[in-house]
Each structure stands twice: as C-alpha cells, then as structure tokens.
Amino acid sequence: MPDYIIFYEWLMFAVRWLHVITAVAWIGSSFYFIALDLGLRQTPSLPPLAHGEEWQVHGGGFYHIQKYLVAPDFLPEHLTWFKWEAYWTWLSGFMLLVLVYYVGADLYLIDRNVLDMPNWAAILLSMGSIVLGFVIYNRLCKSPLGESQTGLMLVLFAVLVAMSWGYTQVFTGRAALLHMGAFTASIMAANVAMIIIPNQRIVVADLKAGRVPDAKYGKIAKQRSLHNNYLTLPVIFFMLSGHYPLAFATQWNWIIASLIFLVGVVIRHYFNTRHARKGNPHWTWPVAIVLFILIAWLSSGPKVPGSAGEAVASRAAEPFLAAEHFAAASLTVQTRCAMCHTAEPAWEGVYEPPKNVILDNDNAIANHARDIAIQAGYAHAMPPGNVSGMTDDERALLVEWFREGSAL
Known part of the structure; x- marks a missing residue:
C-alpha cells in the first residue's frame, strides 16, 4: 500500500506554509497602511485635493507619500491594489480548516462528550457559523449603530463573546478557539473582498467617467480597514492556540478567548495612538499584562478531558x-x-x-x-x-x- 499519509502531511505543511506567508504579507501591509494613515500631516505645500502627506526613510532611500481622500484630479497609469494578500490568507486558511478539522472531524472537530453529532452536521455548522458571522457584522455596520464607532465596537465585542461561548458548546476546545480565529478572519477578508475593494473600484470608475467620486465610499472602507486592524492580534492568537492546551482545554476557554480580544484592542490602541502622534498611552501595557495574567489564572481551572482521552473510539x-x-x-x-x-x-x-x-x-x-x-x-x-x-x-x-x- 502506498504511504499516502506522507503526501497528506506534506500537503498540510505546504498549505500551512502558504497560509503563514500570505498572512505575513496581509498583516504587514495592514499595519503599515494604518500607521501611515494615522501619521499623515497636513502641510501648506499639499497639492489640491490631497488630504495629507508623510516623509519616510527606508532601505537607503526617501519616500514622499501623499493621500487623497477621494482621488487626485488625474488617474495614474498604474494602481497597486492590496487585495491578494487577504484573499489568499483566507483561502489557504480555509484549506487548512478542511484538511485538519473537516477531514479529521471525528478527532479534532467533534467532542461527543460535548455534542454528539454526525461529521456532516458538524462541518455544516462550522461553515454556516462563519458565513453568519459576516452577515451579522455587516448588518451592524450598516445600521444606525455603525455611526458610533464606540457603540459598534461594544456590540461587536458582545457578539464575539457569545460566539466564543457557543463554539465551546458544540466543538472540541481546540476547534472552538480555532473557529474564533476563522470566524474573525472571515469577517476581515470579507471586508476586503466585499466592501473595501468594491468601494475603491467605484471611486476609480467615477474618476474615469469624469464624475466626482462620493467621499462616503472612502469613509466606509476606512472604517472596515480600522476594524481589521484591531482584530488582527486576536486572530493570530487563535491561529496559534491549537498548540497550547492551557488556552483551549480548560473550562473557561470561552472567557479566555473573549479576554484575548481586549488584550489585542488595547495593544493596537497603543500603537495607533503613537502613530497618530496623539500621546503615549502607557496605561495600555499594564492593562494588557493584567488581562494576560487573568487569562493565565483562568487556564489553571478545571480541565476539559483530553483529546480522545475518554474510552470512546471514533x-x-x-x-x-x-x-x-x-x-x-x-x-x-x-x-x-x-x-x-x-x-x-x-x-x-x-x-x-x-x-x-x-x-x-x-x-x-x-x-x-x-x-x-x-x-x-x-x-x-x-x-x-x-x-x-x-x-x-x-x-x-x-x-x-x-x-x-x-x-x-
């Protein structure tokens, strides 16, 4: 019999490598552009329609960057679109979800001590929850609540807490935290594919047709981009959580997942504030450390039975x-x-x-x-x-x- 398992393991390795590469590219460009956007300065020398500029030095050269909220009065011959990093991060992540959790549903996705269900039902529940996540998020953003950044973030946090608890009621602890990452990353990728890029295409089309683009499209895209920025650090934690039972294999894993969102938010707040030159919020680091210590304490609580540790064969x-x-x-x-x-x-x-x-x-x-x-x-x-x-x-x-x- 051919050792197909060797090929399968290398396939998972290749997809995981692709996922890491594309994620680094996406996260890197996201962090860079948020920092750039927050650091823009308005100077008297700005050309018409320009919103701000930034001078940067890197790699032995100087870069002069200008941002237009709508568009310049002429369309450049070449535009660089930042989208494929997000698309391939999501695609490779979904491929990993299939290869590890759907193919290995009996072991990694389903805990029959939590909820006994057939593999197909667990897989449909997994995919359905990911789709539902963006539907709920998108409706909240488009509702009157979307006009209040703080109010929207508080409601979204409540949704994330509810999903953290819900996943632990149907899947293994390891799968529950991984799905929080998939749930959140899918919202981020959908923001790029369904909101940010389409809005930018509308602006470009208006400019080509000689129309003045509506500034609302840039405003909406910026809001979604900011959300992606704040969600990035928790997603990275959830992607790594499968290696650490103290994160996923405790009774309080859903609270741990919820607190990780707060840790990620306060850390991003620190960097975003510094990039915007609005001060140095030192308080964010003690808050993040206290939250992390609380997470470590919660992990010492009652443990969830080990993977396949019960005397039940799949x-x-x-x-x-x-x-x-x-x-x-x-x-x-x-x-x-x-x-x-x-x-x-x-x-x-x-x-x-x-x-x-x-x-x-x-x-x-x-x-x-x-x-x-x-x-x-x-x-x-x-x-x-x-x-x-x-x-x-x-x-x-x-x-x-x-x-x-x-x-x-």
Whole structure:
C-alpha cells in the first residue's frame, strides 16, 4: 500500500506554509497602511485635493507619500491594489480548516462528550457559523449603530463573546478557539473582498467617467480597514492556540478567548495612538499584562478531558482497533508515551498531557493512529529526544499497524 499519509502531511505543511506567508504579507501591509494613515500631516505645500502627506526613510532611500481622500484630479497609469494578500490568507486558511478539522472531524472537530453529532452536521455548522458571522457584522455596520464607532465596537465585542461561548458548546476546545480565529478572519477578508475593494473600484470608475467620486465610499472602507486592524492580534492568537492546551482545554476557554480580544484592542490602541502622534498611552501595557495574567489564572481551572482521552473510539478509529498488530502497538505506546500523555503525567517536569492528547487507553490510541504513526513511526519526533528509549523495531511496528488499519 502506498504511504499516502506522507503526501497528506506534506500537503498540510505546504498549505500551512502558504497560509503563514500570505498572512505575513496581509498583516504587514495592514499595519503599515494604518500607521501611515494615522501619521499623515497636513502641510501648506499639499497639492489640491490631497488630504495629507508623510516623509519616510527606508532601505537607503526617501519616500514622499501623499493621500487623497477621494482621488487626485488625474488617474495614474498604474494602481497597486492590496487585495491578494487577504484573499489568499483566507483561502489557504480555509484549506487548512478542511484538511485538519473537516477531514479529521471525528478527532479534532467533534467532542461527543460535548455534542454528539454526525461529521456532516458538524462541518455544516462550522461553515454556516462563519458565513453568519459576516452577515451579522455587516448588518451592524450598516445600521444606525455603525455611526458610533464606540457603540459598534461594544456590540461587536458582545457578539464575539457569545460566539466564543457557543463554539465551546458544540466543538472540541481546540476547534472552538480555532473557529474564533476563522470566524474573525472571515469577517476581515470579507471586508476586503466585499466592501473595501468594491468601494475603491467605484471611486476609480467615477474618476474615469469624469464624475466626482462620493467621499462616503472612502469613509466606509476606512472604517472596515480600522476594524481589521484591531482584530488582527486576536486572530493570530487563535491561529496559534491549537498548540497550547492551557488556552483551549480548560473550562473557561470561552472567557479566555473573549479576554484575548481586549488584550489585542488595547495593544493596537497603543500603537495607533503613537502613530497618530496623539500621546503615549502607557496605561495600555499594564492593562494588557493584567488581562494576560487573568487569562493565565483562568487556564489553571478545571480541565476539559483530553483529546480522545475518554474510552470512546471514533468511527474512523475502528479499523485501527481491528488491525492485527494493534495489541503490540498499544503496548508500545502505553510503555513509551503514556507516562506523559495521560491525565496526570508521571514524567518529571510535565504537568499537563502535551497538546492535551491522552494515550493511556486503547480507544484513545486508536483515535490518534495517524498522529502516532507520523510522530513516532515515520518520523522520530516522539518521544522527545527518545527519552523513553523507543526502539527502531517499535517504530516499524507502529508504521505497520497504521498501514494495516488504513487498508481495512
């Protein structure tokens, strides 16, 4: 049987790499243009219709940048559109969501102790919630509430808190926090694709037709761009949260997710205020630190059961339980891995099961067959530094067991 799992792992790696590259490009351009916009100065030498200018130095040269709120009195031959960074960040992120959480729904998306539902229902719920997020957000922005920046942000925060709690009631803790990232990032990408870029195209079309563009389109685009700016830091946290059980595998994970939005907002407020030359709000850092300490304290509360730690085998795990070499593979895992991957690790210095993965019973081991084969069979990443002395024969056994289960 061909080792398709190697191709699949490299496919996920490639998509994840693409996601990181495009996200860096999108976040970088977003941070730059917000800082540029806030730092613009109005000087007597500005040309007609120009709103502000900025002189910058970088890479051995000087840059003179001018901004027009509507458009200049002539259309340049070449316009650089900043959109593909956002589009490909979202597309690659959705591809990862499919490859990890939809394909592996039994293990990573669904927690049958939280809500027992078929895979297709969980996937539809996931996609539906992401779409619903932008619909609610967009309606709020277009409502009279959208005229009040503070009022709008408070209502949006309430929506995000409600979604944080809601996701933890239907998905695994890991999937819940990841979905908060997907939920928020989808709003950001939709802002670019459905509001910011279309509004800019209207302005360009009016200019080409000899009409004076309506300034409202630039105002709306700027509001959505500012929202994206404040949402960026929480999204990055949620994208990384799957590596840290203390964030997602606690009873208070939804409160942790909610507080992360506040931490991100106060940090961005500091930088936005500095860029706008409106002072130095030192208070933001103590507030962010106190909130983060509160998050750390909340993470010490009651833990959610480890991933596949309950004695329940997923449907996808059944072939691995029936495989010829399962008994020997299970013994190997429980001998070499379970001292750490258990509810109360016995290995000195390990206080929580790594990534909240528990491997101290047969069903849990079968549920994690692919990860075990990759981490300890095909690769030698686990155990770390081979501290428990797993032999090459045992690694070969894990690979053989995985192949047997995959063929059933």
